[in-house]
Amino acid sequence: MSALPAAAPAFDQAEAEAFADKTLSILNHGAIAAMIAIGHRSGLFDVLAGLPAATSATIANAAELDERYVREWLAVMVTGGIVTYAPKGRTYALPAEHAACLTRDGALGNLAVYGQFVALIGSLQDKILERLESGEGLHYHDYPHFHxxxxxxxxxxxxxxxxxxILPLVDGIAERLEAGIDVLDAGCGRGGALIAMATRYPNSRFVGYDLGEDAIRYAEGAARSAGLTNIRFEARDLTGYDERERFDFITTFDAVHDQKDPAGLVHGLFGALKPGGVYLMQDIGGSDHLENNLDFPLAAFLYAVSLTHCMPVSLGQGGAGLGTMWGWETAEAFLKDAGFVSVTCNRLPHDPMNVWFVSRKP
Known part of the structure; x- marks a missing residue:
């Protein structure tokens, strides 16, 4: 006798329908997020912010883009509640309140930047499906435009x-930088923060290391364009980093958690500091306990970034793959285990997703 099929589990019809509505809303907003990335990279938001209500042809002409494609993008923005539309004149406008957080000069910052991460996540679908089976990692060259x-x-x-x-979190650092000290930014990317410091503090000497050769080439070009002679960049794998007592001040900005060996890097940075030196670490401020992140800002977004970038990049180097949400508790433990004293954890109003650790070497 063949087994009878298992009965379908009972469920609350109203709750199921409400969840279906929520899922449809998520899908709709996901599409809008990807199109926000298009608006940012194409410059369309910036163009709209500089125009009064205008037709799609006027907008496309100002942006030097194809009208038909612009019109379809505008339809997404209108139905997504981002751009307004006047049917009588077929004109579109970006309200000033929306421009404040969607343009490069936005008064509230440019949230459209983060739409690019949503678009990148979608483009990696096939690679992540393969890694779900193989457990292998990825490499920086798998991520176009990431830097x-x-x-x-x-x-x-x-x-x-x-x-x-940020620098005021470190007591006395501005005065020391003005007098002249040695500074390292480990995992410097394109070097924006280091170049800004080198420009402001010409008496200090600055070094930037990053694994990405394309990022280092960009940083070197930017430093040359700025006419800086007190800064140097080097493409370098920081695995096993072991310089000794070379720097007075070391920074890492959102760079530790996706290393092959985060704990090893923190130990290496401790060794690279001179006695009395200071380490400033910015990293993701979520907890290493999932249940503590249910109300953390953009938690689902950050776990998705972890799954598609930070974790596989570490695994691709043969690392542990701690992921984006490795937890401030883990970071603090690494700092203390390395030998740092007076480790303080700061959270800043402009940056709710990150924590800022200031740690001193005895």
């Missing part, structure tokens, strides 16, 4: 706040 996205993010959360908000 550009991170530079834009860092430009807002780090470089734009560096002198007024």
């Amino acid at each position: 550009g996205m991170m530079a834009e993010d860092s430009g807002q959360t780090v470089t734009g706040q560096l002198f007024d908000t």
